[in-house]
Amino acid sequence: MSHYRLAHGDAVEWLRTLPAASVDLVITDPAYESLEKHRAVGTTTRLKRGKGSTNAWFPIFPNARFPELFQGLWRVMKRDSHFYLFCDAETMFIARPLAEAAGFRFWKPLVWDKQHIGMGYHYRARYEFILFFEKGRRRLSDLGVADVLSLPRIHRGYPTEKPAGLSEVLIRQSSEPGDVVVDPFMGSGSVGVAAARLGRDFLGTDICVEARVLTEARLRAEGARPQERAEPPRFMLQSG
Secondary structure (H helix, E strand, C coil): CCEEEEEECCHHHHHCCCCCCCEEEEEECCCECHHHHHHHCCCCCCCCCCCHHHCCCCCCECHHHHHHHHHHHHHHEEEEEEEEEEECHHHHHHHHHHHHHCCCEEEEEEEEECCCCCCCCCCCCCEEEEEEEEECCCCCCCCCCCCEEECCCCCCCCCCCCCHHHHHHHHHHHCCCCCEEEECCCCCCHHHHHHHHCCCEEEEEECCHHHHHHHHHHHHHCCCEECCCCCCCHHHHCCC
16 A cells, blocks of 8 residues: 655755655656746746736746755655656756756656647647656666657646656656655645555645645545654644
8 A cells, every 4th residue: 555745835845854865766847937938928828826926826946946956855865766857948958957966867858748739839839858867876667668758738637737647657667666756846746646556655745735635635546545653744844
């Protein structure tokens, strides 16, 4: 049976509460800064409530905070583990060197083919990047998996929701049953759902209260159970 532990709060602050070298795999999708630019010119509908940075569900995670995020991830990840970061083409060129400066080895960008075009003016968007990083050295489970992953995007779901099947591919490739999968920007909980389906434990947080409520409901529906601890974790005490 898979277990989970969820929190509501800032991703970087939450990572500081996790033990060092305790995480087997990270898959995450921050609300990157370039979303503001796309919103300003009408090329994205990803932020659906409010305007810009005042959006209730999606306070932007600024590029300036990437160094502390990557340092926090490096600390909590075990040696010989993988880290996947969803981002757009603009953010990729900012995030890659900062993650490398934190110690990660960059392998390549994977491409998520959403199978349907989205909004935009100059060649409408149909894909998103997933940056593939490594701490130490870990072999992928299946070397025959292509670097283009084709799964339809979620329509009318939680904003920015990713299909759980996408995370299932990454989890199978980079972890084993019983491992701990982390998402510090968990949103709708699709990474957690994929982890539960594949027999991995899940730890996640999000700055939005709705995300925690939705994720817990989805995890329970998959048969996952809250992780029992003798003392409440510190990040639960920090929740607002």
